Amino acid sequence: MSGASERGIRVRRAGALTTVQDCGRPGYAHLGVPRSGALDAPAHHQANRLVGNAPAVAVLETTLTGVAVSAECDVTVAVTGAEAVVRVDGQPVRLRAATPLRRGQVLEVRPASTGVRNYLAFSGGLSVPRVLGSASADLLSGLGPPRLADGDVLQLGSPVSMERREGCALGELAALAVPGLVVHPGPRLDWLASPGLAALADGQWTVTQDSNRVALRLQGQPVHRRRGELASEGLVSGAIQALPDGHLVLFLADHPTTGGYPVIAVVDPACLPACAQARPGSKVSFRVAGGRG
Numbered sequence: 001m002s003g004a005s006e007r008g009i010r011v012r013r014a015g016a017l018t019t020v021q022d023c024g025r026p027g028y029a030h031l032g033v034p035r036s037g038a039l040d041a042p043a044h045h046q047a048n049r050l051v052g053n054a055p056a057v058a059v060l061e062t063t064l065t066g067v068a069v070s071a072e073c074d075v076t077v078a079v080t081g082a083e084a085v086v087r088v089d090g091q092p093v094r095l096r097a098a099t100p101l102r103r104g105q106v107l108e109v110r111p112a113s114t115g116v117r118n119y120l121a122f123s124g125g126l127s128v129p130r131v132l133g134s135a136s137a138d139l140l141s142g143l144g145p146p147r148l149a150d151g152d153v154l155q156l157g158s159p160v161s162m163e164r165r166e167g168c169a170l171g172e173l174a175a176l177a178v179p180g181l182v183v184h185p186g187p188r189l190d191w192l193a194s195p196g197l198a199a200l201a202d203g204q205w206t207v208t209q210d211s212n213r214v215a216l217r218l219q220g221q222p223v224h225r226r227r228g229e230l231a232s233e234g235l236v237s238g239a240i241q242a243l244p245d246g247h248l249v250l251f252l253a254d255h256p257t258t259g260g261y262p263v264i265a266v267v268d269p270a271c272l273p274a275c276a277q278a279r280p281g282s283k284v285s286f287r288v289a290g291g292r293g
Contacts, residue, residue, distance in 0.1 A: 006072070006073055007072070007073045007075070007124060007155065007156035007157070007158070008072040008073065008153050008154055008155045008156055009069045009070065009071060009072060009075070009122060009153070009154050009156065010069060010070045010072055010151070010152070010153050011067070011068075011069055011148050011149065011150055011151060011152040011153075011154070012068040012069060012070055012106060012108075012150065013066075013067060013068035013108070013150060014067060014147070014148040014149050014150050014152070015062050015063065015064075015065040015066050015067040015068075015109075015148075016063050016064055016065040017062070017063035017064075017147055018060055018061065018062045018063065018067045018147065018148040019060070019061050019136075019137035019139075019144075019145075019147050019148065019213075020058050020059070020060060020061075020126055020128055020135050020136065020137050020144065020145045020148075020154075021036075021037055021038040021039075021044065021058065021059060021060075021061040021119075021135075021136045021137065022037060022038065022044075022056055022057065022058040022059070022134055022135050022136050023037050023038070023041070023044075023056045023134070023136075024036040024037025024038075024134055024136050024253060025037070025131075025132045025133060025134045025136065025138075025143070028132055029234065029257045032141075032257050032258075033132060033138075033141060033143065033257070034138060034140060034141060034253065034254050034255055034256065034257055035237065035253055036134065036136040036137070036138040036141075036143070036144070036253050036254050037134070037136045037253050038059065038061055038119065038136075038253075039061070039117060039213060039252055039253050039272070039273075039275075039276030040081055040117055040119065040273045040276040040277060041272075041273060042273050043080040043081040043117070043118075043119045043273065044059055044061075044080075044119050044121075046078075046080045046096065046119075047059055047078045047079065047080040047081075047119040047120065047121035048078075048121045048125075050078035050080070050096070050097065050098045050121065051076045051077065051078045051098055051121045051122060051123040052076070052098075052123055052159060052160065053121055053123065053124070053125050053160070054125075054160075057121065057125035057126070057157075058125055058126040058128060058135040058136075059119050059120055059121045059122075059125075059126065060119065060120040060126070060148070061117055061118075061119055062081075062109060062112075062117060062118045062119075062120070063116060063117055064111060064112055064116055064117075064279075065111045065112075066084055066108065066109035066110050066111050066112065066118065067108075067109050067118075067120065067148070068106060068107065068108040068109070069106070069107055069120070070104065070105065070106045070107075071101040071102065071103050071104065071105050071106075071107070072103065072153065073103050073156070074100070074101065074102050074103055075100075075101050075122050075123050075124070075156060076098050076099065076100050076101070076122070076123040076159075077098075077099050077101055077107055077120060077121065077122050077123075078096070078097065078098050078099065078120070078121050079095055079096070079099075079107075079109055079118055079119070079120050080095070080096050080118065080119045080121075081112075081115060081117050081118040081119045081277070082112035082113075082114060082115030082116055082117055082118050082277060083095070083112060083113045083114035083115055084109050084110050084111065084112045084113060084118055085109075085110040085113075086099075086107070086108070086109050086110070087107070087108045087110070088101065088105055088106070088107050088108075089105050089106055093107075107120075112279075114277075115277035115279070116276065116277050116278065116279055117276055117277060122156050123156075123159040124156045124157040124158050124159040124160075125156065125157045126154055126155075126156060126157075127154075127155040127156055127157045128145050128154065128155070129145065131143045131144055138254050139212065139213050139214060139254045140213075140214050140254045140255070140256060141254075180201075180285045180286060180287035181267050181268070181271045181274065181275070181284060181285070181286050181287065182267070182268040182270070182271050182286075182287050182288075182289050183197070183200060183240065183265040183266065183267055183268065183286045183287070183288055183289065184265065184266050184268060184288075184289050185197060185265060185266075185288075186239065186240065186262070186263040186264045186265045186266050187233070187263055188230070188233075188262030188263050188264055189264055189265070191225045191226050191242065191262035191264060192223065192224070192225055192242065192264050193224040193225060193226065197264070197265060197288045198288070199223050199224070200223065200240075200264075200265060200286040200288065201285075201286055201287060201288050203220050203221045203223070203285070203286075204220055204221075204283050204284070204285045205218035205219060205220035205247075205248060205283070205284045205285070206218065206219050206220060206281065206282070206283060206284070207278045207279065207280050207281065207282050207283075207284060208280060209280045211278070211280060212254075213252055213253060213254040214251070214252060214254045214255055214256075215249045215250060215251045215252055215255060216249070216250040216252065216275055216278060216284070217247070217248075217249055217250075218247060218248040218249070218250060218284055219247050220247070220248075221246075222245065222246020222247065223242050223246050223247075223248065223264070224246060225242045225244075225246070225262060225264070229260065230260050230261070230262060231260065232258040232259060232260045233258060233259065233260070233263070234257065234258055235251055235255050235256060235257060235258060235259050235263065236251075236255075236266065237251060237252060237253055237255060237269070237272060238250070238251065238266045238267035238268070238269060238271075238272055238275075239251045239255070239259075239263045239266050239267075240263065240264055240265045240266065240267065241259060241261040241262065241263055241264070242261060242262055242264045243261055244261075249261070250267060250275060250284075252272070252275060252276065265286070265288075268289065
């Protein structure tokens with residue numbers, strides 16, 4: 001092989017769930033295809049800018065337990081997102097910084113200590129097949145490349161001449177805490193019993209273990225809603241459904257495009273990166289936009 005075909009990385013430890021992600025597949029909901037894409041978009045963009053890529057280039061997204069890869073060529077890498085120890089050949093290197101890797105060196109992202117997901121960008125970007133214009137792995141539909149496995153080799157594109165930004169502030173620690181998430185009234189707010197959205201603002205919920213890229217499942221003081229069923233309706237990222245038992249589902253990037261439970265509220269898009277970093281067991285609260293209840 002020669003040229004760009006020689007550029008690649010090899011997966012030494014895939015971790016619990018590591019996938020390829022970019023900005024996703026907007027515009028295909030009418031075909032039943034979710035947007036997908038990196039859950040923590042600011043961290044995704046920051047990693048790319050640190051290595052001189054365009055912000056939308058495909059990266060690796062890890063989940064809780066990190067990943068280890070070896071360089072098949074000389075490459076620059078950056079790791080952003082969750083707080084985690086990053087090492088090259090066993091030696092610590094900076095998180096959220098451009099790090100040169102020589103051919104044969106191993107970069108390891110240890111398990112996250114705060115937050116859930118890390119993003120690994122490589123100069124030149126990951127060169128993987130695209131489906132409907134995106135390289136993102138969608139866990140719900142199965143579109144895109146499969147989740148990484150030990151021994152996988154991923155090809156890299158050719159680096160382009162873009163300015164690296166060592167001090168990028170996008171997606172840093174602010175996205176790792178889960179503050180009061182700002183919510184807007186949903187289309188089925190009328191399905192909530194009195195006092196409406198104030199029931200969300202007055203409560204606190206716990207992220208459960210069965211949360212994933214599709215949704216956060218939240219348990220807490222039950223939200224009372226009317227009885228009955230709805231025909232399936234369209235869903236968006238951030239939609240909050242009230243389940244019959246009073247608990248909540250907060251949909252993320254791999255969400256289904258339709259659903260039958262009432263959407264009582266929608267999380268403001270600016271708060272979705274915090275949702276991406278919400279660990280099982282962490283507490284979530286809500287703040288109604290404009291103070292409406």
